[in-house]
Amino acid sequence: NAGVTQTPKFQVLKTGQSMTLQCAQDMNHNSMYWYRQDPGMGLRLIYYSASEGTTDKGEVPNGYNVSRLNKREFSLRLESAAPSQTSVYFCASSEVQVTEAFFGQGTRLTVV
């Protein structure tokens, strides 16, 4: 099993460009999440999807949109990238809420 797979691993964007981060899990999990990780600030929840067909805002949703394409896939879109969105992004999944979350390998995004 691959677990949680994110693409790409690295990305450099210019301010104002758009891009989509892809995430897929093969564990038949119901819940999926997008976090960003910044130095000294831990992991902050951007959006989550409790189940296929539903999405909800987390702690820091501004500037992002998400799509739960099916049970396996959960994408994160930056419509107009800003330098403040420079971060490491992690996708995660869990069987249901309040159970172990499995993380992808992360995407290091730099916005110049």
Place this chain on the structure above:
Amino acid sequence: GENVEQHPSTLSVQEGDSAVIKCTYSDSASNYFPWYKQELGKRPQLIIDIRSNVGEKKDQRIAVTLNKTAKHFSLHITETQPEDSAVYFCAASAYNNNDMRFGAGTRLTVKP
């Protein structure tokens, strides 16, 4: 929403010593408290978790304690080894709430 505070931000110990990391949370409805370990450049991985109906849980050299009245929980690592060096994150969430909040992290260094 939930607010999780974690202390200390950095911790350095000698090999064989014990290490303790403490977290406090604000939402009395929280009932799931996982701890994640993140090695440099890697994804976070669950090392131990505890639910609110349990006061203490142990797994070999790692233990977690929970005080629901005081709203704090702690990670204890005994007989530390150099491979324990990593960043450790605590988190808290409530049943039926996917908004899992993480602490800012503790960088543990174990000196040989």
